[in-house]
Amino acid sequence: MCAQAQHRFGIMPQINTDFKIGQLLKVNTKLENRFILYQNPIQTNASRSEYERTDIELIVSANKGRLKNAGVGYLIRRSDNDGSFLHRSIQQYSFGQQISNLQLAHRLRTDQTFEKQEAVQYRVRYRLSLEKPLSGLKVDPKEYYMKFNTEVMGILKEQKTNMELRLLSALGYNHSDEDQLEIGFDYRAEDLIGSNTENLLWLTVGWYHSF
Amino acid sequence: MVLRRKTFKTNMKNGVILLMLSLFFTVAVQAQQKFERESRLKISEVPENAKLFLESLFSNPTKIRWYKEESLTGITIEAKKKEKEGTYSIKFSLAGELQDTELTQKFNQLPPETQQRITDHLQATYKRAKIKKVQLQWLAPQEIISALIKGKQPAESYTTNYEVEFSGNKDGEVKLYETLFDHAGNPMETKEIVQRNLHHLLY
Numbered sequence A: 001m002c003a004q005a006q007h008r009f010g011i012m013p014q015i016n017t018d019f020k021i022g023q024l025l026k027v028n029t030k031l032e033n034r035f036i037l038y039q040n041p042i043q044t045n046a047s048r049s050e051y052e053r054t055d056i057e058l059i060v061s062a063n064k065g066r067l068k069n070a071g072v073g074y075l076i077r078r079s080d081n082d083g084s085f086l087h088r089s090i091q092q093y094s095f096g097q098q099i100s101n102l103q104l105a106h107r108l109r110t111d112q113t114f115e116k117q118e119a120v121q122y123r124v125r126y127r128l129s130l131e132k133p134l135s136g137l138k139v140d141p142k143e144y145y146m147k148f149n150t151e152v153m154g155i156l157k158e159q160k161t162n163m164e165l166r167l168l169s170a171l172g173y174n175h176s177d178e179d180q181l182e183i184g185f186d187y188r189a190e191d192l193i194g195s196n197t198e199n200l201l202w203l204t205v206g207w208y209h210s211f
Numbered sequence B: 001m002v003l004r005r006k007t008f009k010t011n012m013k014n015g016v017i018l019l020m021l022s023l024f025f026t027v028a029v030q031a032q033q034k035f036e037r038e039s040r041l042k043i044s045e046v047p048e049n050a051k052l053f054l055e056s057l058f059s060n061p062t063k064i065r066w067y068k069e070e071s072l073t074g075i076t077i078e079a080k081k082k083e084k085e086g087t088y089s090i091k092f093s094l095a096g097e098l099q100d101t102e103l104t105q106k107f108n109q110l111p112p113e114t115q116q117r118i119t120d121h122l123q124a125t126y127k128r129a130k131i132k133k134v135q136l137q138w139l140a141p142q143e144i145i146s147a148l149i150k151g152k153q154p155a156e157s158y159t160t161n162y163e164v165e166f167s168g169n170k171d172g173e174v175k176l177y178e179t180l181f182d183h184a185g186n187p188m189e190t191k192e193i194v195q196r197n198l199h200h201l202l203y
Helices: B002-025 B047-059 B111-124 B142-149
Strands: A006-020 A026-039 A051-064 A070-079 A087-098 A102-115 A121-133 A144-159 A162-176 A177-192 A198-210 B036-040 B065-071 B075-084 B086-094 B096-107 B127-139 B159-170 B173-182 B187-192
Touching: A026 A070, A051 A087, A087 B127, A162 A198, B047 B075, B047 B142, B096 B142, B111 B127, B111 B173, B127 B142, B127 B173
Parallel strands: A006 A198
Antiparallel strands: A006 A026, A026 A051, A051 A070, A070 A087, A087 A102, A102 A121, A121 A144, A144 A162, A162 A177, A177 A198, B036 B065, B065 B075, B075 B086, B086 B096, B096 B127, B127 B159, B159 B173, B173 B187
């Protein structure tokens, strides 16, 4: 794996879709790209701005029954570093919670990442999402909302541990119950343990569509 | 330089292919019908008689939040006010006539016999029902509502109902429901609460 710049700023567009398979299963797919607009310091053979990677993720969750809200998934990533592919298996449990006019969501994930000539990386992640309507008591169609995410993750690779913190703040537009558009900033502090902490700031643009 | 240009072209081509794969399932779907929609109202938009009534009830009327609510039954104006006994929701018509007064309650604040009847009904109808929210509902003219909110017991009769929001497992599926019970705990009307799609928060 090639070394990456310690500070990166870029844009991260994403398309997220979901649909049901019968009454029992729900499938969520995500396509996400990352383009670096500025990085420092610049690595050898890199330019200040460049395409970084593309992820395709698929999660299948139970829609009812005892396993409702539990899911398993898979991610494939194509990185521009050396054109190689990374594979990830994902296990997830998520649910919503309403407190007054705030909609919360809790997402617990574990994942295992497989890369050629790299040891398997294991992660445990917890994300808290909060949605606040900007008009009225709840988010109705054709209304705006604010979304905030906080995610912490523990990482284990080659018997070494590390941590990552992610923070998101976005303005969302709820076009309908099936369509949301969001724009905001996603900050990530990677490798928190040690002196090589990486700071990444992404302008995130996301479209969520439900079939 | 030539190698970097070729790599860029290959990356763009792969990016387009990946984008098209993701959009493969694109089919337009009509949005579901909405049952309720509320929007915040400025104090200047509230009917004068509704405003005066609320000011007579509470010592700090500036903390009252006003909303316009549109539903299948029409448009109403709702005032919400937090007090130490709970949150009041007081509904008016567009002309400012009092329609409905509700107060959040804990389930164990209800009369014991009412609690038992409600519990019996939920256990008989649903598997693993879990109460999320209870509201006491008063249907009465302004003078009686005013006396009740001020902690006095009016001489005239009035109607008390209980609105209970709960999750219930029916036919293997857990859904959110709202049932209106009379003062004795007999069920009057049940509505299913349509839950929003939270995919933008859960994934």
